Amino acid sequence: MAKPFASTADTAEKVETLEVLADGVYALTAEGDPNVGAIEGEDFLVCFEARATPVAARDWLVKLRQHTDKPIKYLVLTHYHAVRVLGASAFEAESIITSGTTRKLIEERGLQDWDSEFGRMPRLFKEPESIPGLTWPNLTFDDHMAIELGGDRGRIDLHFCGRGHTAGDIIAWHDKSKTLFAGDLVEAQAALYTGDAFHMDWAKDTLDKVKSFRAEYLIGGRGAVAVGTEACDAAIEQTREFLNGMIEHVGAAHRSGGTLKDAFEATHAALGPKFGHWPIFEHCLPFNVQRLWDEFDGIDWPRIWTMERDREVWAQLQG
Numbered sequence: 001m002a003k004p005f006a007s008t009a010d011t012a013e014k015v016e017t018l019e020v021l022a023d024g025v026y027a028l029t030a031e032g033d034p035n036v037g038a039i040e041g042e043d044f045l046v047c048f049e050a051r052a053t054p055v056a057a058r059d060w061l062v063k064l065r066q067h068t069d070k071p072i073k074y075l076v077l078t079h080y081h082a083v084r085v086l087g088a089s090a091f092e093a094e095s096i097i098t099s100g101t102t103r104k105l106i107e108e109r110g111l112q113d114w115d116s117e118f119g120r121m122p123r124l125f126k127e128p129e130s131i132p133g134l135t136w137p138n139l140t141f142d143d144h145m146a147i148e149l150g151g152d153r154g155r156i157d158l159h160f161c162g163r164g165h166t167a168g169d170i171i172a173w174h175d176k177s178k179t180l181f182a183g184d185l186v187e188a189q190a191a192l193y194t195g196d197a198f199h200m201d202w203a204k205d206t207l208d209k210v211k212s213f214r215a216e217y218l219i220g221g222r223g224a225v226a227v228g229t230e231a232c233d234a235a236i237e238q239t240r241e242f243l244n245g246m247i248e249h250v251g252a253a254h255r256s257g258g259t260l261k262d263a264f265e266a267t268h269a270a271l272g273p274k275f276g277h278w279p280i281f282e283h284c285l286p287f288n289v290q291r292l293w294d295e296f297d298g299i300d301w302p303r304i305w306t307m308e309r310d311r312e313v314w315a316q317l318q319g
Contacts, residue, residue, distance in 0.1 A: 002319045005311065006120035006283045013123075018063045019225055022177035024153065026067065027219045028060055032190050032279025033124065034083055036060050037181055037219050039174055042150030044073035048172060048181045048219075050088040050135065052117070055127040057087030074147060076158065077137065078183025078221075079166045080105045081196075082117035083124050088135040097145070098137040099160050101168030109304045110134045116305045120283065161185070162206035163198035165221075167301075173213050180213050180232070184221030188235040190279045192242050195287035196302045199295060203243035211236045222279060245271050246292055254296040264289045264317040286317035 014031040021027055024040030036049045045068065051057040075093035077085050080102045088096055098106075111134065118125050125131075139145075147156040154176030161171055165184040172181040184193065185206065194202075211233065218232040219225050226235040249270050253263035267289055268276075275281055290313050291302055303309075 002315075003282060005314055007280060008120070008122060010121075010283075011123055016060075016063070020067065021179055021217045021225065021227075024068070025174065025177050025179050025217070026064060027217075027225050028063060029219075029224055032222050034222060035219055038064055038068075039149070039156060039172075039177075039179070040068055040070060040153065041073065041147075042153055043070060044150075045070045046074045046076060046147060046149075046156055046172075047072050047091055047093065048076050048078070049084050049183070050075060050077060050086070050091065052083040052086050052121075052124040053126050053128055054087050054090035054130045054132075056124065057090035059126075061090060074139075076156075076170075076172055076181075077102065077135070078171070078181070078185075079169045080110060080113065081166070081184075082110075082114045083121060084183075085135040086114065086125075086131045089132050095139045096135065096137045097139045097141075097158065099168040099170050100140040100142055101160075102166070102170075103137050103140050103168075105166065105168055106134060106136065112304050112306050115307050116310055119307045119310060159209075161209040162201055164202035164206040165192075165194070166196045167198065171210060171213075173215075178214070178216035180210070180215035180218045182210060182218055182220050185210055186218060186220040186235050186239050187242075188218070188220045188223035188226050188231075189238070190220070190222035191275055191281035191284050192239060193280065193284040193288065194243070194246070195284070195291045195305060197288075197291060198300075199243055199247055199292050203240050203247065207236055207240050242271065242275060246288060250289055250292045251296060254293060260290065260293050261317060263293055282318070286313050289317065 014033045016030045027037040038047045072093045075091045075096045077098045145158045157173045215232045226232045249267040250263040
């Protein structure tokens, strides 16, 4: 029997948990739904990620406003995927920050990604008619940008650590509290989405750089907050293990002259026992395997996902 497409059968609302990790450092997790967060400056806020719609974003802001009424000066978006960016208008931020590469990706494929992600994960798009259009950053950088928080609150350092989940992912580091917002470069007990990824770069140098911060709090793209250096390292290494498992089994099928379906089945069998019960594993794996297969075919720049291509790959691998 064919499995329901992507996350269309995932209709249950998730329990949201707002954690105050340190003075003025907030993270909201939701049982495997996309994470968001914020850090207070002396007289302003920096928010991280925007959710899929303005209405969904306002639900998060209502919770945040129970702790602080400071205006939002910066909204940092770690990458371009629709469920992370299309709620940005709710924040009324002075500046929206991404990497320069993320801005280029929005130009190249933002509309197709919007359609694709709405089709894959409709529950996350609460009142989709509230989305005013694509989200455009007005501040971008290549490698590093610092946000001075004022007073004794330290600063936030934004870094491009290398190609990974997408070509343009960034992380946010708050040294004063040893907090790292890693976006989808790291997941904590949640499956990876790698349909637009650079698997080999991500599994090696990019994760090595993320790990080098020696975070004591790590907020990944999905899953619980990792607390303590040991737990942060474990989340990073879990991410690396998932990637290396995919590389091993898709690569073996590719080298032996197998088919894409062979690669999918071998990877599913290998990763399923450990990762299969985690959020979005079944949803993501067909798209992940197709992208990695493309890399083994020599396709460096990810092909654009459309609603039609999504359905074709799903029918071929999960049908």
